[in-house]
Amino acid sequence: MLEDLLLDTGSGHNVVATVYMEARSMYRDQGPEEMRPVGETEFANGIAAMCSSGIYGKTRACAAIVGHADLTLGNRVEPVLSALMRAGGERFRGIRHGVAWDADPSIVSPASPVRAGLLADKKFREGVAVVGRLGHSYDVSLYHPQINDVRDLATVFPDTRIVANHVGGILAIGAYLGKRNEVFSSWAASIKALAARPNVYVKLGGLGQGYNGFGFNEQAEPPSSEMLANTFRPYVETCIEAFGASRSMFERNFPVDKVPTVIRSSGMPAS
DSSP states (O other): OHHHHHHHHTSSSOOOEEEEEOOSOSOOSSSOGGGTTHHHHHHHHHHHHHHHTTTTOSOEEEEEEEEOOOGGGGGGGHHHHHHHHHHHGGGEEEEEOOOOOOSSTTTSOTTSOOOTTGGGOHHHHHHHHHHHHTTOEEEEOOOGGGHHHHHHHHHHOTTSOEEEOGGGTOOOSGGGTTOHHHHHHHHHHHHHHHHTSTTEEEEEOOTTSGGGOOOGGGSSSOOOHHHHHHHHHHHHHHHHHHHOGGGEEEOOOTTGGGSOOEEOTTSOEEO
């Protein structure tokens, strides 16, 4: 909530504005299912209006808003996007529809059920086409084996801005446990190929999640800034070298990166 956000933005850094990223929060509890995510954009725009008053300090929270729309609706997603545009006004910039999937069932979160091959699905691509036609961006949360699928999508829609989240979603649990060097090589090659598409951007962050497998949550003491910097440096520098500073952006992935990994009785990790 706003009070929690301001505790972080007011902790000594010069944060002048933030972008709100969809979090499956504050959905409407009535009306057509596909329209319920509009409630989240309404909520974020309300927070933005509060901050614009200056009462809460200089930080303009939710100065831009990325909401959610179900792209599998295909062309029928346009009324949803229109509703999001009305709800967010000039602050509304795009949508995120996560596609994170892996063949290892222990990795995929049951909270976000996604089927294989979604990025190549005909209806899904119809939805992406509508997003691009309306001038909005598409944020994609994914796992690193899917990076080449994003590259293909970017090739088909060269005029649509696509943003790869969390440096491409590096996996180091389940079938990828103990294979960090092998994964890094594969990921780096895919990232460099993705960067060749000028309409794609990358977010630098999200490396503290459970599926990244760094195990900070298992240590007795929180990691120092130096430890985090040294651990994340190879991934961040690879992205900046590939995309350049103009297509790389810092992301704050809190409170998600604060949540420890939990191993359920089924053996399925969740973060």
